[in-house]
Amino acid sequence: MKITGISVYQVTLPLSHPYSLSGGRLHYTELDSTFVALETDLSITGWGEGCPWGSTYLPAFASGIRAGLEELAPVVLGANPSRPDVVNRAMDEALPGHPYVKSAIDIACYDIAGKALGLPVGDLLGGLTADPVLVQSSIPTGTPEEMVESMERARAAGYKVHSAKIGSGVDDDIERVRKLGELTQPGESMTFDVNRAWLPDQAIRVMKATADVDAYYEEPCETYEESLHVRRRTTQPLILDESIKTYSDVLRAVRDGACEAIGLKLNRVGGLTKARRIRDLCVEAGVRLNIEETGGSALADTAAVHLAQATPMRSRRATWLCHEMISVDPVIGGARNGGGVTRVADAPGLGVGLDHEFLGDPVAVYQ
Ligand code: MG
Numbered sequence: 001m002k003i004t005g006i007s008v009y010q011v012t013l014p015l016s017h018p019y020s021l022s023g024g025r026l027h028y029t030e031l032d033s034t035f036v037a038l039e040t041d042l043s044i045t046g047w048g049e050g051c052p053w054g055s056t057y058l059p060a061f062a063s064g065i066r067a068g069l070e071e072l073a074p075v076v077l078g079a080n081p082s083r084p085d086v087v088n089r090a091m092d093e094a095l096p097g098h099p100y101v102k103s104a105i106d107i108a109c110y111d112i113a114g115k116a117l118g119l120p121v122g123d124l125l126g127g128l129t130a131d132p133v134l135v136q137s138s139i140p141t142g143t144p145e146e147m148v149e150s151m152e153r154a155r156a157a158g159y160k161v162h163s164a165k166i167g168s169g170v171d172d173d174i175e176r177v178r179k180l181g182e183l184t185q186p187g188e189s190m191t192f193d194v195n196r197a198w199l200p201d202q203a204i205r206v207m208k209a210t211a212d213v214d215a216y217y218e219e220p221c222e223t224y225e226e227s228l229h230v231r232r233r234t235t236q237p238l239i240l241d242e243s244i245k246t247y248s249d250v251l252r253a254v255r256d257g258a259c260e261a262i263g264l265k266l267n268r269v270g271g272l273t274k275a276r277r278i279r280d281l282c283v284e285a286g287v288r289l290n291i292e293e294t295g296g297s298a299l300a301d302t303a304a305v306h307l308a309q310a311t312p313m314r315s316r317r318a319t320w321l322c323h324e325m326i327s328v329d330p331v332i333g334g335a336r337n338g339g340g341v342t343r344v345a346d347a348p349g350l351g352v353g354l355d356h357e358f359l360g361d362p363v364a365v366y367q
Contacts, residue, residue, distance in 0.1 A: 001116065003079050005039035006105075007362040008069055010062075013051070013297060016327045020141040022195035023168030028054040031326070032062035033296050035359060036069070036104040038081060044115050046081060047354060048107030048303070050267050051296030051322075052100050058242060058268060058294070060100035066363065068101030073366035081109035082116055084273045099245065099270030100294070106271025107303045107350075114349035121303065121350050122310040125276050132341040133308045136161040136191075136290065136318035138325065141168060144179040151180055158340030161189045161318035163218070167197025173206045181213035189317065193218040196242060200229045207234040216261065219243065228258050239263060239290065250278050254285045261288035261317055266304050268294050275307055283315045290317045298323040298331035302352050305335035306344050330358040 013031040020027045033051035040046075052060035075090040087109055091102045114121045122128035137154035139147050139162060151162055164180050166173045177192055184190045194203070196219050203220040207230070218239040221227045231238050240253055241263030253259050262282060266275050275291070282289050291308040293300040301321045308319045321337055323329065332353035335342045345351035 001044075001080055001082055001112075002041045003038050003076055003081055004041050004367065006069065006073055006076060006366040007037040007039070008066055008364040009035040009037075009359045010066065010363045011035055011297070011330060011359065013326045013328060015325050017325075019325065021165040021193070022141070022197040023166060023173075024141050025167070025197055026054070026056055026195065031295050033300070034062060034065045034069075034104060035299065035354070036108050038076075038105070038108040038112060040081060040112060042116065044112050046108035046110070046112030046115070047299060047350065047352065048104035048111065049296045049300040050100060050104035051294060051300055052267055053295035058100070060268065064098070065101050065104070068095060068098050069105070070364065071095050072101065072105065076105055077366060081112040084109040084113065088270070088273045099274065100267050103267045103271035106273050107266070110272050110303070111349040118348050120306065120344060120346055120348065121272070122306040122344055125272065125307050125310040128306070128309050128344065128346070129311075129313060131309070131313040132343045133305050133316070133335070134161050134318040135159060135337045135340055135342050136163050136320050138320055139164040141165045144176050147176055148179055148183060151183055155188075157337075160187060160340055161191075163191045163193050163320065165195060166192050167194040170202050170205050174209050177206065177210040177213055177215070181210065181215060184214065190215040191218050191239060192216070193241070194220045196220075196222045200226050203230040204233050207236055211235055218263070224249070224252075224258070228256055231258055237261065241265070241290075244278070245269060247274065247277055247281065250281055250287070254281070254287060259287065261290065263290045263292065265292055265294040266307070267296070267300070272303060272307060279307060279311055283312060288317050289315055290319065292319045293322055295322045297326060298329065298334040298336070299350070299352055299354070302331075302334035302344060302350050305342055306350065309344055328358070330355045
């Protein structure tokens with residue numbers, strides 16, 4: 001089987017409500033996403049999506065994906081999509097680094113391989129388990145009262161795992177942690193995600209002042225070294241997210257005892273092939289996983305849920321579904337939230353369809 005064509009679509013995904021994180025430092029109203037369709041000589045089409053959230057979030061940006069795909073097209077055309085590791089090595093030789101550019105191609109290869117074999121993508125990633133995937137809420141930075149309301153709405157919708165975005169300052173953050181911590185009930189799990197906003201002294205002060213609140217803290221500081229400094233002076237379980245970009249980053253975190261869990265985001269690490277390797281390492285090393293996408297529609301989310309559902313339940317925390325925050329829906333089917341849990345369809349490939357009218361014409365075609 002050979003890839004014979006690549007069609008690239010630019011898709012604007014408006015957020016249903018403006019979203020602030022990192023203590024309000026980062027603010028977004030819409031996301032710019034890239035959908036990729038790979039055609040093959042067997043007339044099987046595979047779909048993938050790459051969305052690095054907003055361009056100020058990571059060293060990754062939406063139009064960079066489209067520029068990078070132009071660089072990669074010559075090595076992707078003619079490649080066998082049922083051999084994603086081989087495709088990835090070819091992409092890494094043609095364009096070192098830039099994992100976020102490659103993610104959509106890699107996901108589309110898995111979609112094709114699954115369709116060709118009659119298997120869901122999760123069965124190519126170790127095998128779908130019977131256990132549904134917990135969905136985690138995403139509570140934007142706001143006043144403590146606004147965040148309490150947001151958490152209560154999430155709870156009413158069935159979420160048991162909550163991720164609250166903080167990071168605007170020591171006193172404000174202590175108040176937020178106290179208010180949301182008091183709300184947390186048995187059977188729920190709470191994360192305070194700082195998205196790199198604190199300096200180490202701020203992190204240490206907030207975490208020491210709230211050490212009696214049962215919660216995880218996520219990505220407290222801008223750099224890995226700063227977060228490690230905090231980690232060695234505090235007691236709460238820590239999640240690393242933005243600082244995990246490669247397999248080597250996870251090896252280092254395991255060696256340093258730097259965290260109890262990681263956020264494994266497909267677009268940031270380069271797709272399912274690389275995420276699967278990191279997943280396997282974390283399962284063996286006892287590091288728990290939030291397996292999810294960096295951003296995007298139900299297409300991107302569904303790829304992440306395949307990997308999550310193919311991961312042992314005891315190694316998972318929960319999966320955020322970005323598409324729940326988007327006011328348009330270009331995807332038919334896929335992994336959806338049903339009362340705080342989701343699962344993929346037992347269908348070949350990713351098990352999603354696309355609304356072609358919504359997508360419109362491709363912005364680039366390579367043949
Ligand atoms: Mg995070």
